[in-house]
Amino acid sequence: MIVAFFLLLYSFVVAVLIPPLLIRLTHSGIAPGLGVAAWMAALGSVVLSWMAAATLVLVELVRDHGRPGQSALESCLASLHAVVSGRVGLVLQVTLLLLALMAVVAFATLIWKWSDRLRRMRSLTYGHARMTRMVGHHVAGVDAVVLEASQPAAYCVVGRPSAIVVTTAALGALDRRELDAVLAHERAHLAGRHLQVLAMIRGLASSLPWISLFTTAEAEVARLLEMCADDSAARTHGSHAVLSGLIAMSATSPLPSGAMGASGVAVLDRARRLAAPASPRDRMRARTSLAAASVLISIGPMATGLLAMSGVMLCGSMVM
Structure with a gap:
């Protein structure tokens, strides 16, 4: 039980x-892919810790069921309190047990709410993709569904199949190179499964809005994923085409819920980044820092569990 605690x-x-810490390391967008990995490592380590703690509590309760004389919490703290005051150890055990049970209930509730929100978001995006194919049309040489609209917009949405949508106003505002760069940006979102990643984080953030890790990750990962798509498009069509296309589309109306578009997030930061790329030295420094942070965060739950188990085993041998 002490491991779960x-x-x-x-x-x-x-x-x-x-x-x-992650905001300082990732906000510049020098290495956006590693920045996304670092945020996902932090989110995963927290959720994994909750899952492991809940599992350990359940295993402990099942193991000790039917043995009322056996302590449910064999730890250094309980042993020391039992020696010093006798009854204080029992109070500590009951307190930690109640906290652990509350954590199990909270984790189960979180999983249910998160799954429900994901289902609703998926239904919404699938419906939008289906509707755009019904009301839109195709234009020769444009690998996207074209919608009649007075505002320039280009975005992608997950569906069966997924859809890249561009408006007639966008076709009029972009030249051929800019249009190809914008469409490549949207294809990068779909190929990298960026919408699914962002949907999972948004589900956590909406389920636990009072935990800043999730709400901050939602905003930061969204901008980093846009930068990842910018880099992918720039490798094929050049930074200038991506930048000019981004500027031409910067005055668009809000995107549909669950969609990702070239001009939807952090336009000024992305424009500055495309206009003035980081130096090789800065890129290497950022990559090294982010890789180290990701590794340390990822092994955190395992290291914490092993250290706690080692402490319990050491204390148990000392008491014996």
Whole structure:
């Protein structure tokens, strides 16, 4: 049980301390792919810690069922309190047990709410993709569904199949190279499954809006994914085409819910980044820092669990 407690403590520390650090490391967008990986490592470590703690609590309760004389919490703290005051150890055990049970219930509720939100978002995006194919049309040489609209817009939405949508106003505002760059940007979103990644994070953020790790990750990962798509389009069509296309589309109306578009997020930051790329030295420094942060965050739950188990085993041998 003490392992579950320390896993919950670790997740709390990560949720409080990691967001400011990751913002400093990723906000410039020098290495957006590694930036997304770092944020996903932080989110995964917290959720994994919750899952492991809930599983350990359930295993402990099943193992100790039917053995009322057996302590449900064999730990250093319980042993020391039992020696010093006798009854304080029992109070501590009951308190930690109640906290652990609350964590199990909270985690189960989170999974249910998150799954429900994902289902609703999927239904919404699938319906939008289906509707655009019904009301839109195709234009020769344009690998997208074209909608009649007075505002320039280009975006992609997940469906069966997924759809890239561009308006007639966008066709009029973009030249051929800019249009190809914008469409390549949207194809990068679909190929990289960026919409699915963002949907999972948005589901967590909407389910737990009071935890800043999730809400901050939602905003930061969205802008980093746009930068990833910018880089993918720039490798094929050049930074200038992506930048000019981004500027031409910068005055668009809001995108549909669940969609991602070339001009939807952090337009000014992305324009500056495309106009003035980072130096090789800055890119190497950012990649090294982000890779190290991702590894340390990823192994955190395992290291925490092993350390807690080692402490319990050491303390148990000392008491014996």
